[in-house]
Amino acid sequence: MPKVLEFKLPDLGEGLTEAEIVRWLVEVGEVVAVDQPVVEVETAKAMVEVPCPYGGVVTARFGDEGSELPVGAPLLTVAVGPPQERAEAEDAESSEYSGNVLVGYGTAAATARRRSRVRPAAPVATPRAAPVAVRPAGPVPVISPLVRRLAREHGLDLRELRGTGPEGLILRADVESAVQAPDRAPAPAASASVDAPASRPVAPAAAPAGERVPLKGIRGAVADKLSRSRTEIPDATCWVDADATELMAARAAMNGAGGPKVSVLALLARICTAALARHPELNSTVDTAAREIVRLPEVHLGFAAQTERGLVVPVVRDAHRRNVDSLGAELARLTEAARTGSLTPAELTGGTFTLNNYGVFGVDGSTPIINHPEAAMLGVGRIIPKPWVYEGELAVRQVVQLSLTFDHRVCDGGTAGGFLRYVADCVEHPAVLLRTL
Known part of the structure; x- marks a missing residue:
């Protein structure tokens, strides 16, 4: 059989x-x-x-x-x-899943169960009530923080719920069913004076009309991360306009010499790694529990990529050890993986600094939100012809706006300004990079 x-x-x-x-x-x-x-x-x-x-x-x-x-x-x-x-x-x-159980997550080894099995205790008879099932004190079989938060917001005691998931796991549907139960007692109100007149029942506020889009999956994760960044990081932004005419000319010369095509993003990534070598304060994170700034030895460069499923930030590992060709090849590979939805978690985590090229959307400037728990993000606007004073005369040049949002805990404005000024100098005079090659 x-x-x-x-x-x-x-x-x-x-x-x-x-x-x-x-x-x-x-x-x-x-x-x-x-x-x-x-x-x-x-x-x-x-x-x-x-x-x-x-x-x-x-x-x-x-x-x-x-x-x-x-x-x-x-x-x-x-x-x-x-x-x-x-x-x-x-x-x-x-062995609980021997082999490549989940593509992109690696082989899952046999591990101890992370949840404690909690079974309802035997019914306890009371003189004035029918027997009820009481959960003992201890862990509640809930695996999702969302379920705990939902129960907390509605004043539900999870120990009073019976989970319908495996091993009595309490699911989101269990909490929502308990919230919508018609016989659920309202939350206790503040005690009032005996002589006070009874208050009129207040009708519940009607839910606003309109289409509802669940914040879940990648979009939900991005929303949580951006909210956490705004809540925890005291950020500040500085920006500067730069003449990118010589950078574009250098790129055209590189592409005209044969070999793989060089993208503007690859050149900007190389400029970022050179700037972080001069200003390592911005390649760091803050350990709030220890009240310490942790300066990181490697540069793992993230870059923002828009997909049909939302914003993702693929990470180029060891960007500081790569030249322009290597950066360009890895950026192209990760961009294609983001487009097809085949990025692995390892390719989406562990970044130390993020480059955001929002110029591809046709905008000049922005104030980026730092990709928590990093310390800074460089934003790049579109490169377009603009009037510019060049060598004492008015001329039409290719101009780009650069903005740097930084965690004010890791450095002051002088360091952030020095970083951004160096980036702008490299954009205006690409030969400056020769010293770091």
Whole structure:
């Protein structure tokens, strides 16, 4: 007889606790091989394909496309037939996901359970009430911070809820059902004087009309990160206009010499790494708990990329060790991966400084929001012909506006201004970079 094995949504790493099913890649009744991708999911970091560690026939799928599942929830079941295949599947099951369980997240090792199993205690009889189920003190089986926050906002005690997820896991749907329950008692109001007249019931405010777009997935993660940046980082912005005519001429000369084409973004990335070598204060982060500024030895350069699923910031690793050609090749590779939604979490995390080329949207300037927990972001506007005083005479030059938003805790305006002025000097006189090559 075939043995039916259950494959659960694996630990996604990076603090991720849930994922949205975007597209099923297999049907019920279909034969799958070991490590074959079976579903495409979107996390707060990226779109990834989840491979199944078992080989056999798919007997059930759990969750419709567009629904969210917490880590540990069942994804599908597979009937494993031949004895040898069954033994291999059982070995995989015993090690909790041996092999490349999640593409882009690496191999998941066997780990101890991160949740404590909490089961309802036996009914306790009371003289004036019917028996009720009481949860003991201790951890509540909730894996998502969103669920805890939702319960807290509505004054719900999670220990009074019975979860419908695996192992009694309390899901978002459980909290929402409890909030909408008609017999739910209202939150206790402040005590009033006995002689005071009863207050009139207040009708609940009507929800505003209009289309509602859930803040989830990548867009939700970006919203949380930007909000945290504005809340925690005392930022300031300085900006300067620069004559980019010579930079554009140098780029044209490079491209005219043959070889891979050099992009403006690659040149700006090289200028950033040179500027950070002179002003390392801006390649840092703040440890608020220890009240320390941590200056980082490597430059992992992030760059903002707009996609159909929202804003993402791919990271060029060890940008300070790369020349213009290497930077250009990696920028092109990551941009294409962002466009197709195939970026891995490792390619979206760990940045130390961000370059934001918002000029591609046809705007001249902006005040960027720092990509938390970094300390600064350089913004670059569009490069367009403008009247400019050049060598004492009015001329039409290619002008760009540069802006630097920085964490005022890591440096003062003098350091930030020095960084931005060096960047502008390199844009206006690319030969300045020869000293750092």
